[in-house]
Amino acid sequence: MRAMTRCFLALGLTFVTTAATARAEVTRFTITNRADIGTSGYEKVAGTLSFAVNPKDPRNTIVVDLDKAPRNAAGLVEFSSDVYIIKPKDAARGNGAALVEVSNRGGRGAVRLFNRGGPSPDPVSDADLGDRFLMRFGFTVAWVGWEFDVGADPGLLHIRVPHATEQGKPITGVVRATFTPSARAADVTVRDLPSYEPVDPEGPDSQLLVRASALGKAEAIARSRWRLKGQTVTLDGGFEAGKTYQVAYRAANPSVAGLGFVAMRDFVAWLKHQPDAVANVRHAYAFGASQSGRYLRNFLYEGFNTDERDRQVFDGVMAHIAGAARINLNARWSTPTGLGAYSATAFPFADGSLRDPVSGAEEGLLDNPRARAHQPKIFYTNTPVEYWGTGRVAALVHSTPDGAADLRLPDNVRVYFFAGTQHSPGRFPPSLGAGQQLDNPVDYNWTLRALLLAMHKWVTAGTLPPPSAYPMLADGTLVRAETVTFPAIPGVSSPRGLTAGPRVENPWIGGGAGAGASLPLLVPAVDDDGNERAGIRLPDVAVPLATYTGWNFRNPSTGAPGDLVSLLGASIPFPRTDAARAAAKDPRRSIEERYPNRDDYIDKVRAATDALVRKGYVLVDDIERIVQRSTDNWDNIVGSR
Secondary structure (H helix, E strand, O other): OOOOOOEEOOOOOEEEEEOOOOOOEEEEEEEEEEEEEOOOEEEEEEEEEEEOOOOOOEEEEEOOHHHHOOOOOOOOOEEEEEEEEEEOOOOOOOEEEEOOOOOOOOOOOOOHHOOOOOOOOOOOOOOOHHHHHHHHHHOOOEEEOOOOOOOOOOOOOOOOOOEEEEOOOEOOOOOEEEEEEOOEEEEOOOOOOOOEHHHHOOOOOOEEEOOOOOOOOOEOOOOOHEEEOOOEEEEEEEEEEEEEEEEEEEEEEEOOOOHHHHHHHHHHHHHHHOOOOOOHHHHEEEEEHHHHHHHHHHHHOOOOOOOOOOOOOOOOEEEEEOOOOOOOOOOOOOOOOOOOOOOOOOOOOOOOOOOOOOOOOEOOOOOOOOOOOOOOOOEEOOOOHHOOOOOOOOOOOOOOOOOOEEEOOOOOOOEEEEEEOOOOOOOOOOOOOOOOOOOOOOHHHHHHHHHHHHHHHHEEEEEEEEOOOOOOOOOOEEEHHOOOOOOOOOOOOOOOOOOEEEEOOOOOOHHHHHOOOOOOOOOOOOOEOOOEEEEEOHHHHOOOOEEEEOOOEEEEHHHOOOEEOOOEEEEEEOOOHHHHHHHOOOOOOOOOHHHHOOOHHHHHHHHHHHHHHOOOOOOHHHHHHHHHHHHHHHHHHHOOO
């Protein structure tokens, strides 16, 4: 953990010790740094949490290779994680709940997201806490390292887990990863395999494949044309922009990566139940975005929301922008760093138990023997990127495995679709990046704030949250991709030809549950402007100045213009005037046809925002800033007159 500068108390090393028992779990917390954050009444505490778990405990036997990890004299497997906590100095000022953010690749983003805070993950001053949203409502905010392959940056959160061995000898196996260069390059360092050193680079297991497009047919590249050193691959003639490559080689010493789930489970149990924990809370809500949202779907599916003592871990879970995908963590040769853009989704997709028409298996994400007990209240939140993104197929969260019918959601689950947004809100004003169109800047984070408070009230007071809002087959707002009626906008490629990626193997179901089978691609239906009709329509979409999509094709300069830029959406401004519309032959109405003037537009934005407040999707305190953002958008596209 990076040394925190300014305002730290000179603590040296402080130990908080939990008595070791047969179960052990958390054995010690070593505080390395502790400091007040400005005059906020909050402090930050950083340190290392030590664990010891029984590999024979029924709650731990699901961890792959845990039985092959070294054990201490008591027969327990030891490991440790970095911890970072922001908490009220006076417990009476807290609301009794911890927002536990699942770290994304070792980072900490919750303060920036929920507080509209600055970029520093290590707040020092009041200003670093943004508008102090989380603090005003009394939340403790906590993180624990879970990902074994995080980079060496000391500012990131790490977990230190043992390697698996077979009768004291190293285990070897073949690892694989894909990459798509955006420019010609002589060599590429494969970021998805940072922890796996080749043991025989020239051996028969080393292979390099290439595809002309992300889902195209793979062809082998002659072994004489490429070389492997560490995780860097060098190709004679260079890698071509836009082509998708897959490298494979034999590595040694797999980490017991599934302990990343155990770390989260036992960390939260420690916070909730251990009197000498550095921050005691009664309730815990998980928030994870993208990679971390996929982590949470696996965490639930594999039964980690029940601790060793048969207690519920998370009371609420907000799995954000994960779609129906999960993560490759609890596996030998795990690669959690990978985006999973085309290969992250395995049956089961939905929460309730369903029969899979492909494999015949019958199971649910929550309705299986591991996960059935201690189910939390759950929010699934997604953007159109997770519907169109071919590898996350978000529609399967709320439709049958064949995409033929809507499902009834469990009572403890809500699904929210943020219409007209992208995976993470883009820059404002929008700019041209890796895609053919401008990035999508529609900001949905206002709704995440409202939903967090709704989750807290649902858990603590039983107050029902806002109703689910998502596209459905029954009312025609969810359609197959090839039938979407996107307008023929000049210079904008149609998404109708896109197809979904394949299923990946589910190791917990015999036969892999149809691995390799094509997934159905169901997407939100759009109106005449190309804007989505269903879901939570923020003012940018409800009172539009542009078409906002959850897809953006690759810029031809980066190759493969028929493929999508992973996780990127687009904004395509309307013509400003009737004359400009006619000249461009744009089928969409011009801005001057829609709004007589700036004031009329702002009045409509305010009315749309007020409607979202009444439904519970936006907080009343945030109205003025939302309206201001829309006003800035008008000034950017139309001008301030």
